[in-house]
Amino acid sequence: MAGELIGAMKVAASGLNVQSTRLRIISENLANANSTGKTPGADPYSRKTITFAQELVQANGANRVVVDAISRSADPFRIEKIPGHPAADGDGFVKLPNVQTLVELTDMREANRSYEANLQVIKQAKDMIAMAIDLLRSGR
Numbered sequence: 169m170a171g172e173l174i175g176a177m178k179v180a181a182s183g184l185n186v187q188s189t190r191l192r193i194i195s196e197n198l199a200n201a202n203s204t205g206k207t208p209g210a211d212p213y214s215r216k217t218i219t220f221a222q223e224l225v226q227a228n229g230a231n232r233v234v235v236d237a238i239s240r241s242a243d244p245f246r247i248e249k250i251p252g253h254p255a256a257d258g259d260g261f262v263k264l265p266n267v268q269t270l271v272e273l274t275d276m277r278e279a280n281r282s283y284e285a286n287l288q289v290i291k292q293a294k295d296m297i298a299m300a301i302d303l304l305r306s307g308r
Contacts, residue, residue: 173293175230180293182232183286186220189235190279193218194272201267204255212255213265215241241266 193216200213221236243266251260 173297175225177290177293178225179230179232180286180289182234184283184290186218186233186235187279187283187286189238190218191276191283193238194276194279197267197272198269198276201265201269201272203265204253204262206255208255209257210255210263212245212263213267214245215243215265215267217241 197215203213204210205212216238217240218238219236220233222231223234224230225232245266246264247261248264249260250256250262253260253262256262
């Protein structure tokens, strides 16, 4: 029984790891939501995306989640007319990042909740292991 609970803790720990990475990527996107190119017509910051995959752990036969890839979004950049901006082209148009703040905040909330859920699994498994040890010590 303890081995299965430890396996559950390892799976949940892998969930903590990927959600932590996801939160870092979201933070980068939010921090660069207004980062334009440095020269006229240059591409601005491009939104990063993260994908996950499952990986079989041979030791206990459990599937854990891992980061599969961190890539750049293929969504088009926003274009606004801002004459005088250092990144404006000859017509005064500036390419702005393809980051949507509302989408990032929604993703952040989801990642945070997933992180908390995995943390709760670890706490519950730890408590169950402690209860089993207490039962064994008391000789019941």
